[in-house]
Amino acid sequence: MDLIIFFALLISVNAYPYQGEVDETLVPEFGVITGTDPNVLQVGSCTGFNGQLVPIPCTCPPDRNQFIDALNNALILGNVEGEAITFSNDASDQSVATNKQRATACVIVLQSFNGEKGSGCPVASAPNFKTQQDTGIWSDGIIIE
Numbered sequence: 623m624d625l626i627i628f629f630a631l632l633i634s635v636n637a638y639p640y641q642g643e644v645d646e647t648l649v650p651e652f653g654v655i656t657g658t659d660p661n662v663l664q665v666g667s668c669t670g671f672n673g674q675l676v677p678i679p680c681t682c683p684p685d686r687n688q689f690i691d692a693l694n695n696a697l698i699l700g701n702v703e704g705e706a707i708t709f710s711n712d713a714s715d716q717s718v719a720t721n722k723q724r725a726t727a728c729v730i731v732l733q734s735f736n737g738e739k740g741s742g743c744p745v746a747s748a749p750n751f752k753t754q755q756d757t758g759i760w761s762d763g764i765i766i767e
Contacts (some may be wrong), residue, residue, distance in 0.1 A: 631676055632690040637712075638650075641702070641706060642694065643694050644690060644693050644694055644697065644709060644711065645711045645713060646690055647713065648709075648710075648711065648724055649689075649693065649728060650725070650728075650748075650750040650751060650760065650761055650762040651686075651703060651762050651763075651764065652654070652683040652686070652747060652748040652749075652750060652751070652753060653671065653737070653749040653750035653751075653753075653761070653762075653764060653765040653766070654669070654670050654678070654683055654746075654747050654748065654749065654764075654765060654766040654767075655762060655764065655766065655767040656668075656680070656681065656683055656684075656685075657680050657701045657766060658684065658766050659766075660680055662721045663675060663677040664677040666680075666683075667679065667680065668680040668722035669766055670682070670744065670746035670747045670749070670766065671746055671749045671765050671766050672744075672745065672746040672749065672752065676746045678743065678744055678746050678747045679744075679747075681745065682742075682744065682747035683732065683743050683747040683748050684732075684735050684742075684743060687764060689731070689732070689735070692731050692735060693709070693727065693728065695707050696727070696730075696731050697727070698730060699765070702730050702731055702734045702739065703734055703738065703739035704739075705730055705734075707726070707730050707731070707740065708723055708727060708751040709724050709727045710723065710724065717758070718757070718758025718762065719758065720756070720758075720759045720760070721754050721759065722755055722756075722757075724754070725751050725752075725755035726753035726755050728748070728755075729745055729748070729751050729752065729755055731743065732747070732748055732751065733745065749757070749761075749765050749766075750762055750763065
């Protein structure tokens with residue numbers, strides 16, 4: 623009987639890869655510095671990047687510590703406004719699929735950062751998330767500062 627319980631626990635741990643707090647080393651930097659170039663592209667906006675320079679709210683991206691807290695809270699719930707998210711804390715797993723999954727969780731939290739789906743920051747405020755979501759390859763440089 624103990625063997626059955628052991629395997630049940632092993633399966634449940636693998637089915638839910640998120641455990642505890644997010645390993646912050648697995649969350650790329652946004653790639654944009656908050657408040658960059660106010661009013662240059664558009665009055666009332668700052669500069670983001672989605673393959674080209676684009677206007678974004680000057681409050682984006684959010685403070686990294688607040689973002690990590692929001693990501694942790696979303697992962698505890700398992701979703702953001704009903705959209706399921708997962709995040710593997712296994713640093714040895716740098717597979718394309720896992721990196722895409724981590725980045726997707728970050729994008730969903732970013733875009734709902736203000737507490738409502740789609741009312742947070744655009745992905746142009748975190749081009750590293752978008753690059754990793756598209757390619758599955760770790761992306762962590764500063765693109766706009």
